[in-house]
Amino acid sequence: MGGASSRDQQSSTSPFFDQKELQGLRSAYEEGGLEKAASLIQKKIKDLEGIELNIAVTGESGTGKSSFINAIRGLQNVDEGAAKVGNIETTMEPTPYRHPTLPNVCFWDLPGVGTAKFTADKYLAKMNFKKYVFFIIIIHARFKENDAKLAGEIKRLGKDFYLVRSKIDNDLDSMKMGGMKFNEEEELGKIRDDCVSKLKEAGLSSPAIFLISSFKINQFDFPALQETIANNLNDIKKHAFMLSLPNTTVKIIDQKKNALKSKIWMLATISGAVGLVPIPGLSFSCDIGILVTAIIQFRQYLGLDDASLQRLANIARKPVGDLKAVVKTPLVGEINQDFVVRMLMGSVFVGISVAEAVFDFIPVFGSLFGAASSFGITYKLLNNVLDELTENAQRVVEAAFGTAPKH
Known part of the structure; x- marks a missing residue:
């Protein structure tokens, strides 16, 4: 490798925001509350997804x-x-x-x-x-x-x-x-x-x-x-480059997980600002649309959608059925609002009865949110979804290439 390094100064607490942008988030929150700050975060997510x-x-x-x-x-x-x-x-x-x-x-x-x-x-x-x-x-x-x-x-x-x-x-x-x-x-x-x-x-x-x-x-x-x-x-x-790589090693999967994990607090903050519509049968509110979109994206980035599994099977010269056989999660099925509500009403993915999450690491907002808030529910569910998908992606790599997942 030669030439100048391409790395720019980023915040260690939030890799997608530099210090100037974090200060802008703080100012937006102080001037216009959570809704104004969330609009800046939403723009950052859009920029991330549109980076060329x-x-x-x-x-x-x-x-x-x-x-x-x-x-x-x-x-x-x-x-x-x-x-x-x-x-x-x-x-x-x-x-x-x-x-x-x-x-x-x-x-x-x-x-x-x-x-x-x-x-x-x-x-x-x-x-x-x-x-x-x-x-x-x-x-x-x-x-x-x-x-x-x-x-x-x-x-x-x-x-x-x-x-x-x-x-x-x-x-x-x-x-x-x-x-x-x-x-x-x-x-x-x-x-x-x-x-x-x-x-x-x-x-x-x-x-x-x-x-x-x-x-x-x-x-x-x-x-x-x-x-x-x-x-x-x-x-x-x-972030964009890592998510584009085919899942050929456990290390790539781990790096993808870390990249996606860095976005979860951003999605949860947006949910905390707009997730104000109660869900029938639940004692809290949550933005279902954010959850549906995020789960589908996480699944695709981690190579667990049908098209990605087929491409990996072709590379590994294995029947795609061998790869699908090791996938043990309902998250590879249809993801819609009803599916997400069923997850929220259960305790497998969320565990909302245990306020175990600590949010004081979150840039700008600190521990503004509680574990049973829209932020807390979104944050907890997406982290658990990401863990579940990662474990399955690791098993797929093992089936494709004989590489034992790293624990």
């Missing part, structure tokens, strides 16, 4: 750009919406490929640098450099002069880039088919050292290189690449 991530993927023809773009979106090359795969340069203009469930996350397949149409010295200007939050440069057999020039120019202009050595499984398989006996870790180390050596010769100091297979995205350096990218984004962009 444009990610550039470049490299010469045959390096595996298209397969990588498909893999990081959780698609196979034959799936609807997949990037076209070929060994000749099929991309002559920047081509967008949107995420199947988060369309604001978009990977752009760029023409290979150094083609007759796109010489290295004019490449970034023609590619609309400023659009992209970072670049991924895909190489295979050799790191060439044009790749080095591109990396240097990206670094000079202050953007992040990631160097990816693709098709690593092909290299290992060729050695096995040739009858060679070798230690896989040692061989990967040799390949990595060779790449780093050539990158240094090309003028890149202390380069990091990620060895990946786009067909084994839970192996080699693919998970490390995803984590490194996420950690170099500010909290808002990291």
